[in-house]
Amino acid sequence: MNQELFEQCTLKMLAGEATPEEILQVETACRQDPLREREFQELREAYLITRDVLPLVSAQFEEVPELPEYRVGPLQAAVRRQFAPGKGPRREGAWGWAWPLGLAGAACVLLAFLYGPGQTELIELAVIREGTVRSAETELSAKELKVMVREFEDEKQFEAWVQKPLTTGSRARIWFDEETEVIRVERRGDGGRMVQKTYRLPSSNVERQKVLRQIVAELNGP
Amino acid sequence: MDNGPELLKRLKQGEESAWDETFRILYPCAFAAARHPSVCLTPEEAEDVAVEALEKLVPKVVQVGQFDELRALVVTIAARAAISLRRKLSAQKRGSGQTLSLNETNEEGQEIHQPVAPVAENLAPLELRELSGLLKGVLGGMDDLTRQLVEGNLARGKTYRQLAEEHAMPIGTVGVRIARGLKKMREQLEKRPELWKELRNHLR
Numbered sequence: 001m002n003q004e005l006f007e008q009c010t011l012k013m014l015a016g017e018a019t020p021e022e023i024l025q026v027e028t029a030c031r032q033d034p035l036r037e038r039e040f041q042e043l044r045e046a047y048l049i050t051r052d053v054l055p056l057v058s059a060q061f062e063e064v065p066e067l068p069e070y071r072v073g074p075l076q077a078a079v080r081r082q083f084a085p086g087k088g089p090r091r092e093g094a095w096g097w098a099w100p101l102g103l104a105g106a107a108c109v110l111l112a113f114l115y116g117p118g119q120t121e122l123i124e125l126a127v128i129r130e131g132t133v134r135s136a137e138t139e140l141s142a143k144e145l146k147v148m149v150r151e152f153e154d155e156k157q158f159e160a161w162v163q164k165p166l167t168t169g170s171r172a173r174i175w176f177d178e179e180t181e182v183i184r185v186e187r188r189g190d191g192g193r194m195v196q197k198t199y200r201l202p203s204s205n206v207e208r209q210k211v212l213r214q215i216v217a218e219l220n221g222p
Numbered sequence: 223m224d225n226g227p228e229l230l231k232r233l234k235q236g237e238e239s240a241w242d243e244t245f246r247i248l249y250p251c252a253f254a255a256a257r258h259p260s261v262c263l264t265p266e267e268a269e270d271v272a273v274e275a276l277e278k279l280v281p282k283v284v285q286v287g288q289f290d291e292l293r294a295l296v297v298t299i300a301a302r303a304a305i306s307l308r309r310k311l312s313a314q315k316r317g318s319g320q321t322l323s324l325n326e327t328n329e330e331g332q333e334i335h336q337p338v339a340p341v342a343e344n345l346a347p348l349e350l351r352e353l354s355g356l357l358k359g360v361l362g363g364m365d366d367l368t369r370q371l372v373e374g375n376l377a378r379g380k381t382y383r384q385l386a387e388e389h390a391m392p393i394g395t396v397g398v399r400i401a402r403g404l405k406k407m408r409e410q411l412e413k414r415p416e417l418w419k420e421l422r423n424h425l426r
Contacts, residue, residue, distance in 0.1 A: 004398055011397035011404075015375065017382050043401060046408040047376075049421050050357070051260065052341035054377040056301055057354045059254035060293040067249035071273050075245050076238065078277040083236025 001029045001036075010040055014047045166194070172219050176201055176208065183208075185215060230289045245276055248296045252276055255300035259379025260339040261308045271307055275300035294347035294354075301342045308338060344424040352417055360410045364403055371396055372403040 001009075009026045012018040018026070030037040166173060172187030189195040199215065202208050232240035252272035256263055263271065279296050286292055345353075361369050367389065374380040374388070375396075386393045411418045 004394070007401035008394040008397040011401050012382060012393070015382060042408060043404060045422060045425065046404040046411070048425055049341050049411070050372070050404060050407050051376045052258075052339045053345065053350070053353050053421075054357060054373070055258045055260075055379075056255055056297050056342060056345065056350055057357050058373075058377050059251050059258075059297045059300075060350070060354060062250040062254040064250050065253060067246050068269065071249075071269070072242070072245070075273065075276055076241070078280050079236060079238065079241045082280045 001025055006036065006039070007043075010043050011047070014044060174212070174215055174219075183211060183215065185219070187219060226289060230283075230286065230292075233283050241280075244292070248276060248279070248292060249273075251293050252296045252300040255297040256304040258301055258304060258339060258342060259377075260342070261301075261304045263304055263308060267307060267311075268304065271300055271303045274303055278303075291347065291351070294350045298345055298347050298350055301339070301345070305338055305343045341421060341424040349417060349420060352414070356410055356414065356417075357407065360403075360407050364406065368399045368403045371399045375400055 006026065006029055009018055009022040013023055013026055026040065030040050166186070166188065172185065174183060174185045176183055183199040183201050185197045185199070187195055187197075199211060202211060229240055229243065233244060249272055252275040253268055256268035256271035256275070257265070275296050278299050279292065282295060283292070286295065361372065364372065371385055371389070374385050375382065380388075382393045382396045385396045389396070411421065
């Protein structure tokens, strides 16, 4: 087996493209000649290393495809979690949100339940809590909105909870959906039918507080 | 576009606009790593992996000294995640519920526990950066045809038959050219004994 044929067959074998005859030729050559065996091993190592590494070298400088827009929200949420108050430095930005009621964390939703009128605590607020350090920002007070705070340990708990139907006695719930930048309102309409409505989610805490106050007032009626 | 020290500083401060910009720069890198030819994920699977890699990058930014290190970091994270997903998918496909190595059966039909891309799976970001310079140098020293064949087969996963058709040459010639390119690669790698030793260890 000459040098050229040996290289051809070896490379095809490493790529998984060799015929059974070609494999047999290489194996026979390696068995009969230790130099061939050594050459085969050297080519094999170089082949496997280059095959594994070269795509990763190229990957570092790729410029396409673009990040899909719908993927941006979860990534921003990951940054918020990492740089939440008490976890590290952070600068207020366009999609920042400091949690109300002194709760720290990088939660992505704020949830409010509206109970029937006449009750002392009309609204329940819930947050996904990921930090334990309390923030000084208390722009939204439970007292002002007559809300009761509920905390979820993580998004999974919240997701499970929000999938359930409204509990008896409550007639609406509201949550801030950071990923789609809307405030979602779900309330019981005529005949007990559920009605959903969305509002644009403002970027600043002050505006969010204002909108939430309006929604609560609207749900409470005149 | 600001890829320098200022952008990295803003990332470490958790500045949202800096992270938005970085995610857009690094997503294609993570996506390409997840589409490693040896791993064979679909574009949809690779997208999931790439986004997961970007999320994992966030807490690691404090360990980085230069913005470009993030490229190597996200690529190695994405490659590992892609290989891990491939294993899970293969295990599910077999219906065993177990996580097995990929690939191959021996003559008796028993599975050989051969990892799918052992070097890619174990490669450290620093090694990748070192290899980037080295491999680029070697590729740059090859004639155009050999470089295209090596890149086509080993970086993009094209078969010898495809390359032979593209370049209108016999399949055997493709193999010979690639073999010579690989010998040059090896010569250069052997000049860095520590790196070479690490890479060979990854293969075992």
